[in-house]
Amino acid sequence: MVGRGLLRELPRILGELCPAHTYAVISDSRVAELYGLRVIEEVRAAGRRAELFTFPCGEWNKTRDTWAELTDALLHAGIGRDGAVVALGGGVTGDLAGFVAATFLRGVPFVQVPTSLLAMLDAAIGGKTGVDVAAGKNLVGAFHLPRFVLTDVDTLATLPKAHIAAGMAEAIKHAVVADASYLEAILADAPLIRERDLPALERVVMRSVTIKEEVVAADPRESGRRQVLNFGHTIGHAIEARSGYSLTHGEAVAIGMVAESTLAESLGVAAPGLTAAVRAALKTFALPIAVPEELSDADLLESVQADKKVRAGKVRFALPESIGSLPQRADGAWTVEVGPEAILQALAASR
Ligand SMILES: NC(=O)c1ccc[n+]([C@@H]2O[C@H](COP(=O)([O-])OP(=O)(O)OC[C@H]3O[C@@H](n4cnc5c(N)ncnc54)[C@H](O)[C@@H]3O)[C@@H](O)[C@H]2O)c1
Ligand SMILES: [Zn+2]
Numbered sequence: 001m002v003g004r005g006l007l008r009e010l011p012r013i014l015g016e017l018c019p020a021h022t023y024a025v026i027s028d029s030r031v032a033e034l035y036g037l038r039v040i041e042e043v044r045a046a047g048r049r050a051e052l053f054t055f056p057c058g059e060w061n062k063t064r065d066t067w068a069e070l071t072d073a074l075l076h077a078g079i080g081r082d083g084a085v086v087a088l089g090g091g092v093t094g095d096l097a098g099f100v101a102a103t104f105l106r107g108v109p110f111v112q113v114p115t116s117l118l119a120m121l122d123a124a125i126g127g128k129t130g131v132d133v134a135a136g137k138n139l140v141g142a143f144h145l146p147r148f149v150l151t152d153v154d155t156l157a158t159l160p161k162a163h164i165a166a167g168m169a170e171a172i173k174h175a176v177v178a179d180a181s182y183l184e185a186i187l188a189d190a191p192l193i194r195e196r197d198l199p200a201l202e203r204v205v206m207r208s209v210t211i212k213e214e215v216v217a218a219d220p221r222e223s224g225r226r227q228v229l230n231f232g233h234t235i236g237h238a239i240e241a242r243s244g245y246s247l248t249h250g251e252a253v254a255i256g257m258v259a260e261s262t263l264a265e266s267l268g269v270a271a272p273g274l275t276a277a278v279r280a281a282l283k284t285f286a287l288p289i290a291v292p293e294e295l296s297d298a299d300l301l302e303s304v305q306a307d308k309k310v311r312a313g314k315v316r317f318a319l320p321e322s323i324g325s326l327p328q329r330a331d332g333a334w335t336v337e338v339g340p341e342a343i344l345q346a347l348a349a350s351r
Helices: 008-015 030-045 064-076 089-108 117-125 153-158 161-178 178-195 196-219 225-230 233-242 249-266 275-285 296-307 340-349
Strands: 023-030 049-055 084-089 110-114 128-133 137-145 314-317 336-338
Touching: 008 030, 008 049, 008 084, 008 110, 008 153, 023 030, 023 089, 030 049, 030 084, 030 153, 049 064, 064 089, 064 128, 084 089, 089 110, 089 117, 089 128, 089 137, 110 117, 117 153, 117 161, 117 196, 137 233, 153 196, 161 178, 161 196, 161 225, 161 249, 161 275, 178 196, 178 275, 196 225, 225 233, 233 249, 233 314, 233 340, 249 275, 249 314, 249 340, 296 340
Parallel strands: 023 049, 023 084, 084 110
Antiparallel strands: 128 137, 314 336
């Protein structure tokens, strides 16, 4: 469900689509203050039990430790198998609260109420949950589908503009892997989006959700087509983790898309011009497009090789052929196996 002012419908929709004895609303510290307390009050006013559970905001808190603290807190509060989790926040909250729901008492139902642009148009859709570990991002987790996803675009009014840009990195990814006309629409709406115009943002959320939903429905467990959504993420995750999470997920993915487009061109998968078009789109939102100087090629390669998309030691990349097109390869795979030299070259060329 995507719309304006939907948050006030949450208590009713929870009762209809996810009935539970108690709702454990999980939010990071910032979203808890902005929306969590209000949601708790409204759910209680509708005659249902609800408790707010919070953790400090920031990607560096998407960890097993925070998962342990949250699950202990739910147990302490007496949430039972008839409880349900409400993930209210950005992608960090969605991944973490979703993983709590997937594992708590062997799994309780949950719903996604995304409040960041990135979570609305990408992270809240598709049922991937999990935490980051020392070896890399999202390496411990579970598939756990939410009962529903309720997106109130009005909550974007308080989202810092840097996080609007971060969300646009994933929107550009959707366009590059699936729909060239979507990229044109994004570029045409860019001045409005940058100013956080809510109708323009709602259009972006709708188009991205439609693309992601279709791809995920075709391949929920990522054995094939869903891999196209990893474009920019193999190198992006390495950059994000190696930056010590000083870059946001969206920023790291932006740089990752530049490096992986470069790789696609150098391997002859893409015709020349892809990287320039990706760079130009990202620059429209002032997103970073160069691998940070302080991260060495060797360290990044090591992180790339630790990624979960590695099969039998070989790194496989989802590489577009052109804007809007990432088709299945002649061998039936959706990804291309790439050796270390080509990865190092693409990193060096993306500085
Ligand atoms: N599960 C998936 O399929 C999937 C897909 C893409 C990304 N992700 C994950 O999503 C995470 C990134 O998500 P993110 O960029 O939303 O980060 P985030 O959850 O940290 O949110 C970004 C910041 O915005 C704040 N915020 C959120 N909503 C707000 C609002 N309405 N008003 C004011 N502030 C608000 C948060 O407190 C946080 O400080 C990464 O961990 C990434 O791995 C998951
Ligand atoms: Zn992502």
